[in-house]
Amino acid sequence: MKQKEIFLCKYGEIVLKGANRKYFEDMLCREMKKRAAAYGNFDIYRAQSTIYVEPKDDSCDMDGMFLSASKVFGIVAIQRAAVCEKNMEDISRVAAEYIPQFLAGKRSFKVEAKRSDKSFPLDSMDLAREIGGVILSAFPRIKVDVHTPDVIVKVEIREYGAYISAGSFKGAGGMPVGTNGRALLLLSGGIDSPVAGYMMAKRGVKIEALHFESFPYTSERAREKVLELASILAEYAGEVRVHIVSLTHIQEELAKNCNEDYFTLLLRRYMMTIAERVAKYKGCNALVTGESLGQVASQTMQALGVTDSCVKDMPVFRPCIGMDKEEIVTVSRKMGAFETSILPYEDCCTVFTPKHPKTKPELDKVVAEENKLDFAALADEAFESLYTVTVEAKY
Numbered sequence: 001m002k003q004k005e006i007f008l009c010k011y012g013e014i015v016l017k018g019a020n021r022k023y024f025e026d027m028l029c030r031e032m033k034k035r036a037a038a039y040g041n042f043d044i045y046r047a048q049s050t051i052y053v054e055p056k057d058d059s060c061d062m063d064g065m066f067l068s069a070s071k072v073f074g075i076v077a078i079q080r081a082a083v084c085e086k087n088m089e090d091i092s093r094v095a096a097e098y099i100p101q102f103l104a105g106k107r108s109f110k111v112e113a114k115r116s117d118k119s120f121p122l123d124s125m126d127l128a129r130e131i132g133g134v135i136l137s138a139f140p141r142i143k144v145d146v147h148t149p150d151v152i153v154k155v156e157i158r159e160y161g162a163y164i165s166a167g168s169f170k171g172a173g174g175m176p177v178g179t180n181g182r183a184l185l186l187l188s189g190g191i192d193s194p195v196a197g198y199m200m201a202k203r204g205v206k207i208e209a210l211h212f213e214s215f216p217y218t219s220e221r222a223r224e225k226v227l228e229l230a231s232i233l234a235e236y237a238g239e240v241r242v243h244i245v246s247l248t249h250i251q252e253e254l255a256k257n258c259n260e261d262y263f264t265l266l267l268r269r270y271m272m273t274i275a276e277r278v279a280k281y282k283g284c285n286a287l288v289t290g291e292s293l294g295q296v297a298s299q300t301m302q303a304l305g306v307t308d309s310c311v312k313d314m315p316v317f318r319p320c321i322g323m324d325k326e327e328i329v330t331v332s333r334k335m336g337a338f339e340t341s342i343l344p345y346e347d348c349c350t351v352f353t354p355k356h357p358k359t360k361p362e363l364d365k366v367v368a369e370e371n372k373l374d375f376a377a378l379a380d381e382a383f384e385s386l387y388t389v390t391v392e393a394k395y
């Protein structure tokens with residue numbers, strides 16, 4: 001028979017304090033139930049700041065569920081534990097068979113035992129000593145170290161059974177998605193904006209996305225790439241609605257009528273203006289971009305000032321603002337987006353790019369350039385082109 005395993009998912013005490021606690025817990029439990037449904041027949045329940053993920057039969061995909069649980073924001077650690085009957089014979093057998101896989105490459109361990117069922121004949125000290133001996137015989141290369149062990153093996157005697165585990169895995173951290181408002185992410189096909197979306201989702205923000213395309217200057221494949229990035233984000237953030245707006249006419253008008261040095265800045269002002277409008281229309285309370293200070297000409301402090309001044313009454317979050325490219329890439333790889341982000345398709349920001357972009361633009365000069373066009377009419381027309389693709393939650 002296959003060894004029965006369960007997952008104990010711990011959520012951070014700190015973020016869950018106060019009146020919102022039950023709300024957070026309900027959100028987390030619901031999320032875990034949705035995910036579990038994709039991997040088999042599980043029982044999901046909670047007790048003592050822990051969500052228990054327990055398979056009801058042998059057909060459950062435990063590795064699949066483990067990976068999925070590790071993407072749930074709000075879970076700080078996941079412990080995989082074997083479950084058995086509450087007698088020494090079973091506990092010893094399971095410890096000998098189940099624990100060694102977690103000891104490979106480790107030098108030392110200790111056993112911590114806990115007995116919430118006081119009718120169990122051995123006390124915690126004796127139980128720990130006994131199981132320590134069992135593990136040493138099963139895995140003789142390892143040593144006991146009670147002060148700084150590489151691995152802590154836990155044996156817990158609870159109401160319905162005995163649980164045996166070795167170490168715990170880091171969860172995704174953060175706060176459950178949906179507990180901290182809804183924001184509109186300006187999603188390009190690059191590296192930075194998917195990371196920005198991931199970081200805001202980690203803080204509990206429900207994400208909608210806005211992508212600007214410029215067909216035929218940007219291709220069908222560039223759009224597919226953006227939808228693929230949204231789908232990677234959806235592994236963590238749940239369903240992502242991707243709103244798509246065409247900037248083709250705006251870009252052609254800019255190219256025809258305005259000073260080339262201002263192209264990118266003007267385009268970004270259109271983007272932010274349209275984004276705020278889409279956000280309000282779709283019930284989002286903030287914008288999110290992937291900008292990082294000084295990374296390119298349009299991301300200097302002055303350039304950001306010029307683009308920000310278009311946004312009238314909502315915050316613009318830029319979670320990558322203080323990160324180096326290398327740090328952004330690390331998160332991008334961790335979330336699994338990097339390989340997609342580096343596919344070489346054009347973005348609307350890369351068509352009609354100025355050779356000498358203004359790095360220290362002055363707002364009045366930018367506005368003078370902008371006034372060569374009917375800004376409001378062009379923004380209205382672009383807004384009318386909006387259509388939405390819903391990218392399903394991916395568990």
Ligand code: ATP
Nearest residue numbers: 186187188190191192193210211212289290291349
């Ligand atoms: P990214 O890697 O996210 O594309 P970037 O370093 O290439 O960022 P820019 O291209 O200047 O920087 O874009 C800055 C931000 O503007 C992006 O992070 C994104 O939030 C937004 N943005 C850029 N292009 C688009 C687009 N086509 N659709 C939606 N948002 C965009």
Ligand code: MG
Nearest residue numbers: 188190347349
């Ligand atoms: Mg880009």
